[in-house]
Amino acid sequence: MNQPLSSSTPSSTSDWQALAGKLTIEGRAYINGAYQWAARGETFASVSPIDGRELAAIASCDDADADLAVEAAKSAFESGVWSQLPPGKRKAVLLRFADLIQAHGDELALLETLDMGKPISHARSVDVPATARAIRWTAEAIDKVYGELAPTPHNQIGMISREPVGVVAAIVPWNFPMIMASWKIAPALATGNSVILKPSEKSPLTAIRLAALAEEAGIPSGVFTVLPGYGHTVGKALALHMDVDCLVFTGSTNVAKQLMIYAGQSNMKRVWLEAGGKSPNIVFADAPDLKKAAAEAASAIAFNQGEVCTAGSRLLVENSIRGEFVGLICEALKTWRPGHPLDPATTCGAIVDQAQLDRIIDYIGIGQSEGASLVEGGQRIMEETGGLFVQPTVFDGVNNRMRIASEEIFGPVLSVIGFDTMDEAIAIANDSIYGLAAAVWTANINTAHKVAKALRAGSVWINHYDGGDMTAPFGGFKQSGNGRDKSVHAFDKYTELKATWLVLE
Ligand code: NAD
Secondary structure, X not given: OOOOOOOOOOOOHHHHHHHHHXXXXXXXXXXXXXXXXXXXXXXXXEEOOOOOOEEEEEEOOOHHHHHHHHHHHHHHHHHOOOOOOOHHHHHHHHHHHHHHHHHOHXXXXXXXXXXXXXXXXXXXXXXXXHHHHHHHHHHHHHOOOOOEEOOOOOOEEEEEEEEEOOEEEEEOOOOOHHHHHHHHHHHHHHOOOEEEEEOOOOOOHHHHHHHHHHHHHOOOOOOEEEOOOOHHHHHHHHHHOOOOOEEEEEOOHHHHHHHHHHHHHOOOOEEEEEOOOOOEEEEOOOOOOHHHHHHHHHHHHHHHHHOOOOXXXXXXXXXXXXXHHHHHHHHHHHHHOEOOOOOOOOOEOOOXXXXXXXXXXXXXXXXXXXXXXXXXXXXXXXXXXXXXEEOOEEEEOOOOOOHHHHOOOOOOEEEEEEEOOHHHXXXXXXXXXXXOEXXXXXXXXXXXXXXXXXXXXXXEEEOOOOOOOOOOOEOOEEOOEOOOEOOHHHHHHHEEEEEEEEEOX
């Protein structure tokens, strides 16, 4: 049943299309160790943004399925079948899970691309390995973390230990469906919890497929569940559920705020949020290599069609080099022309759905009406394919108070803002409700560190954009969220601290 779909990775569009023809797409939920349709029989269509083709009928889960899933998850947790396994045994199962993800990499990449439109070369070279790495790294770490002993008087022992929180619901977005899921499920499972994953209704296919691989790896029934469906139905039901102990989320700031309300209205479940961003990418005139800075600034807004929470969507450029730098960016964006996502040479794919495309086109109109100057792109293209494509777009002469500079667009639309002094750059960069990421380009070590310290952001990159690894925590200041994914800090979300105090007779 779980044989890899291909023996070698396709190298042309037609090979990928042929492989797509061999796919059998699973659309059912995975509850208590079995694929099944939603209890009320509802479905919705998964439609590919590449050509408008219907890919599969997907189970549209709701509160009835959430109840079944939570009951199974809770009873698996209480049975100890996973929660009480030695960490080394959970590690072994998760390592097998990571191996299976790699072995099925072509199929998973294909599902991701067909479902949400990203280029197949990125799905294969970024999404699949990053997902496997998140699971593998976390599995490797789990039998190397220790508890603590409190500094006590001689006749006492104070043990500080971590225990799994219980039933974890993970609600994730569509831009990196597998990676975002792996950042939650890896630490949640490694620490012994039962996990219910709710993928976005716009990209459920890989999450559903992962359930079968998790089962094959040896994750017991009820410990890992996948509930596809809409946010306002099954997502809300999970967030309000009295037996969900912890809710972890990646998505928009508005939904994140709603989830905090749901937690308050129900059982005060722990809520951990990774939300939106409007990240500043600050280029000083003394940046060591302006061409490299421009290439990375282009990638920071065009990679994954700009549908990236850390997209460098506000480009702050020192005015003395602004004209030259905008020219370099427009040149660099030539390597980011949209194309067919199954063409291995494509770097910029389709926008996830019509609503998101409309949102991007609307913002391009708003930028023009706000008086910013459109210097690159701005058009929907390739409409004849039936797909949803837009040109990477650059606005120069943007003021930070314009909507295109203050609101998250979540598409390939760059706002260039000029500055004259370091203090001005810092003030503009921090003038945002968000604080997810930021970058600074300068050859001056004092400027680099002063700016990095002053930036109110969870990740700061110096002389590059979007660095990091599983070894470093990821998350936001301000309305970009709370808590951190990745690294051993992620374990904080999925464990309760217990203080056990013993007084010796
Ligand atoms: P979204 O907030 O619309 O949806 C995210 C998830 O929440 C989906 O699964 C959706 O079904 C669910 N949801 C929606 N309404 C809900 C409700 N009332 N109750 C429960 N669940 C509900 O976000 P999106 O459009 O899928 O993703 C884009 C957003 O995600 C952007 O704002 C982006 O910045 C953010 N994002 C953040 C990070 C990060 O790590 N900070 C990473 C990727 C994406």
